[in-house]
Structure formats: structure tokens, C-alpha cells
Amino acid sequence: MSALLIKNIKQLVQVREETNEPVRGTKMAELPSIDNAWILVKNGLIEDYGSMDTSPDDPNAVIDATGKLVLPAWCDSHTHLVFADTREEEFVGRIKGLTYEQIAAAGGGILNSAKKLADKSEEELIASANERLNEIMHLGTGAVEIKSGYGLSVDAELKMLRVIKHLKENHPLTIKATFLGAHAIPTEYKQNREEYIRQIIEEMLPVIAKEGLADYIDVFCETNYYTPEETSRILEAGKKHGLKPKIHVNQFTSIGGIQVGVENAAISVDHLEVMTDKDKKDLAARNVIPTVLPSCSFFLGIPYAPARELIAADLPLCLATDYNLEAPQAEISRLCFHWLA
Numbered sequence: 001m002s003a004l005l006i007k008n009i010k011q012l013v014q015v016r017e018e019t020n021e022p023v024r025g026t027k028m029a030e031l032p033s034i035d036n037a038w039i040l041v042k043n044g045l046i047e048d049y050g051s052m053d054t055s056p057d058d059p060n061a062v063i064d065a066t067g068k069l070v071l072p073a074w075c076d077s078h079t080h081l082v083f084a085d086t087r088e089e090e091f092v093g094r095i096k097g098l099t100y101e102q103i104a105a106a107g108g109g110i111l112n113s114a115k116k117l118a119d120k121s122e123e124e125l126i127a128s129a130n131e132r133l134n135e136i137m138h139l140g141t142g143a144v145e146i147k148s149g150y151g152l153s154v155d156a157e158l159k160m161l162r163v164i165k166h167l168k169e170n171h172p173l174t175i176k177a178t179f180l181g182a183h184a185i186p187t188e189y190k191q192n193r194e195e196y197i198r199q200i201i202e203e204m205l206p207v208i209a210k211e212g213l214a215d216y217i218d219v220f221c222e223t224n225y226y227t228p229e230e231t232s233r234i235l236e237a238g239k240k241h242g243l244k245p246k247i248h249v250n251q252f253t254s255i256g257g258i259q260v261g262v263e264n265a266a267i268s269v270d271h272l273e274v275m276t277d278k279d280k281k282d283l284a285a286r287n288v289i290p291t292v293l294p295s296c297s298f299f300l301g302i303p304y305a306p307a308r309e310l311i312a313a314d315l316p317l318c319l320a321t322d323y324n325l326e327a328p329q330a331e332i333s334r335l336c337f338h339w340l341a
């Protein structure tokens with residue numbers, strides 16, 4: 001049995017005895033910790049901890065953490081970390097005043113990424129994603145969710161998910177996979193969106209289930225993307241294949257995405273830059289976790305999610321990076337920690 005004792009820890013942070021329930025509202029301001037502490041790890045799991053006057057005998061491996069803090073790694077629940085290339089050329093358009101929607105209408109945005117991704121092999125995507133995973137691991141992330149959604153065709157979406165599965169099985173970080181086939185409507189189906197939705201439900205989902213390619217299902221529920229009704233249908237289909245919903249909602253407009261998330265018992269509703277009073281009310285006392293992505297607001301120049309109001313409404317607030325091809329991770333992390341402080 002391998003054991004590791006970390007001793008003389010200046011402060012052991014986030015010590016919670018009881019609950020696995022999400023920490024809500026004002027309780028989020030409490031950060032239970034132990035000064036001058038030790039923690040014992042056996043076979044990769046926390047076995048015990050306490051203050052130094054109760055320290056156990058040294059096992060084989062010891063780390064002396066004098067003057068240092070020990071705290072949980074960051075769990076990043078919303079990323080688009082597998083992608084072909086960055087889209088910095090779109091910054092020029094943005095500096096000139098074009099909006100996200102105008103850039104998308106001109107062939108940029110998600111659809112541009114899909115075109116670039118289709119040309120890359122699984123090996124190339126794995127290699128670049130591996131570098132990004134190493135980068136975030138060294139910045140303190142211990143678990144990460146990664147979405148598909150830059151494929152937007154049966155082959156390319158499955159390719160992305162197979163890449164994520166490979167990363168999951170080979171990288172030391174804990175990784176969860178989310179199927180986001182409904183990230184945008186592909187250009188060739190603009191006039192026939194039903195056909196693309198059919199492909200998601202009838203062609204992609206059965207293969208994803210059979211090969212165990214995803215844990216979660218996601219939809220971009222937004223004006224000009226997927227309607228609440230379409231979102232609901234796609235989530236229902238995903239649930240039948242054992243995938244849990246977690247969705248993109250209320251980034252630019254409030255069209256009922258929160259309510260679709262609540263009705264489908266989504267694990268989380270993510271973005272929330274635009275929240276009506278009804279949206280906030282409908283989230284109250286639910287087990288759907290509001291997730292905000294402040295780096296997205298920063299990079300797109302759109303409003304920030306009303307995080308303080310959500311906390312004041314006794315909700316459990318989650319913060320994630322939305323790491324994607326527009327925003328380098330180091331910048332996101334710095335921004336998130338700055339924003340939290």
C-alpha cells in the first residue's frame with residue numbers, strides 16, 4: 001500500500017466533514033481550514049487529516065509543507081479544449097466593432113472552427129489537446145470536462161469524442177466528455193435543420209452510447225442556434241442513451257433555456273450572461289447548478305453573468321473557464337481568479 005504524508009502544512013484549506021451537496025449562497029463565503037495541519041494519502045485517496053499535534057508516524061513518503069497551503073485542485077466543468085486552430089484573426093473584426101453574431105454570419109465563429117477541425121487527424125488533435133491538458137494541470141486544474149461541438153457532422157463529432165476518450169484513458173487528469181453536436185446549425189443544413197437534428201438523434205447518439213464516448217449531453221440553446229423545443233428533444237434523446245444534460249443557455253438572450261434545463265434535470269445551466277427575474281426564480285431551490293464563464297464575457301465584450309445575485313438567491317454558483325480556441329488558458333485562469341477575488 002502506497003502512502004504519502006504531507007506535514008507541517010501552514011493551512012489545509014476547504015476541509016468539510018459532512019456533505020456532498022453543493023455549497024449554496026452565503027455558505028459559499030465559508031472556507032473551512034485547519035492551521036498547522038497534516039494530511040495522509042493512501043492509494044491516491046485522502047485517508048485522514050488533522051492538526052500537527054495529532055500527526056501519525058511518518059509512512060514511506062513525506063512532504064514537508066512548512067509555510068505552504070494545501071488546497072483542492074480546480075475542477076473545470078466547462079471547456080472546449082479539443083480544437084484544430086485558434087481564431088485570432090477574428091479579433092481584428094472584433095476590434096473593428098463586429099459582434100459575435102456578425103462574425104458568425106460572415107463565415108467565422110463556430111462554423112469556421114468546424115471546417116478547420118474536419119481537416120485534422122485524430123492524432124494531430126490528440127497531440128495538441130495533450131499539450132493544453134499539461135498546461136492546465138500545471139496551473140492547478142485536477143479535473144476537466146471537454147466538449148465536442150466543433151465537428152458538426154456525424155464523422156467529425158465522433159472523431160472529436162474519440163479524441164476525448166483517448167485523452168481520458170491516457171492523461172493523468174480526470175476527464176469527463178460532453179457531446180455537443182448541437183453547438184450550431186451547419187451551413188449545409190441552414191434550410192433543413194430538422195435533418196441535422198435527426199442525424200444527432202438517430203446517427204450520432206446510438207454510436208456514442210455503444211462506444212461509451214460521452215458522459216453528458218449539451219445543446220447551445222440560443223436565438224439563431226437551437227430553440228428550447230429542439231433543445232428539449234435532443235436532451236430527451238441523450239437521456240435515453242444514458243447521457244446527463246448540461247446546457248449552454250442565456251448567453252445573448254433569454255428564450256427559455258433555463259426552464260428547459262430545469263425540466264430535464266440538467267446538472268448545470270452554463271453562461272447566464274442574460275438573466276430575467278423569472279429565470280432566477282425558476283432556478284431557485286433546484287439542484288441545477290448555475291455555471292458562469294467570466295472569461296467569455298471578457299473576450300466577447302458582452303455583459304458578465306450576475307454571479308452575486310445568484311449567490312444572494314441561495315444558489316450554488318460554479319465557475320468554469322470555457323477554454324476554447326479564442327482564449328488561451330493562462331489568461332482565463334488569471335482572469336477567473338482575479339474576478340473571484
Ligand SMILES: [Zn+2]
Nearest residue numbers: 078080248322
Ligand atoms: Zn461553451
